[in-house]
Amino acid sequence: MNVPLLDLKAQHDPLRKDLLAAMERVLDQNNFILGREVGELETQVAAYSGTRFAVGVSSGTDALLAALMALDIKPGDDVITTPLSFFATVGAIVRLGARPVFVDIDPVSYNLDPNRLEAAVTPRTRAIIPVHLYGQCADMAPILQVAEAHGLAVVEDAAQAIGAEYGDGRRAGSMGTAGCFSFFPSKNLGGLGDGGMVVTNDEALAERLRVLRVQGGKPKYYHRVLGGNFRLDTLQAAVLGVKLPYLDRWTALRQRHADLYESLFRSLEVESKFGVRLPQAVYKQNGVRHYHIYNQFVIGVPRRERLRDHLKSNGIGTEIYYPVPLHLQECLLSLGYKEGDYPQAERACRDLVALPIYPELNEDQQHFVAQTVCEGLGL
16 A cells, blocks of 8 residues: 655645636736735735734745844844754744754654743844744743743744644734744645745734835835845745635644544554654643644654654655754754754654655555554564
């Protein structure tokens, strides 16, 4: 049986007619940059996320970069974030000449540990970037408390978490100063190429973002600030507009698949027999309930590469998110971080592996994955 890590064909085939009609509409309009569909998608994503404003940009990476630029992050500033994330999280900080200051992760959620946050704040700290990793919100209440106490901006990296909820139902991206989404094809809401969005409740910040995404020009060809080419293509916005109404259904399917995986793995006793760490679907911390959308279903295992080889030989796709923590990336070694600085993140990078959990997965495939994982762990 073949079980890919992600099957976009299975997602796109039922939508093919509507996707082609949306792309033809853009072709007929001949307005390919910041066309009508971009504004429509911005309105829809803002409403979906529970924010007043949304600004479409060219990628999740550029969403982070533009948000930090709009907050005037500059050389000499410190920005606190997690060492366990996609490189864009730290890359946006370093590109602006600021220094990333890392805080180790919570070993249960794999998100930034808020209990370690206060100690990382310095007089140079300007912002915090919590990452809602794998589809689950970071513990935002204490993070926001620290930020408020020190006058810091909070930029939520919600690239993997559109629709995830925290506490009383606040959605990822809506809690901080700004929230950043990615529409990379593998995301829960993915385009047919790159795309991103910044959401915020700050009207002035939204306006700065709109100016920054067009090279800092307002009016056109008049530049008071240095921006970038961060525009969202109309074609991508049109595609995403077709997909957005399906997002809650796809999320419900991912959550159902996660429940089945958990049931299967517990019946196979992989935790007690093999020391497997299963993801927490919903956990409570300080009485706060978190809502997971499962952009990934990630387990912690011993002898990870042996297991991956076994799964691959049986036609099952896997991925590692991420094999090297950010503080040990080669291009950042000059910052002076070393192995052992953030042991929980380093352990996660050694042990975690993602299994297939896309919405179109069926129960037979999941049973096969679970059984094959158990066989591989016993090798």
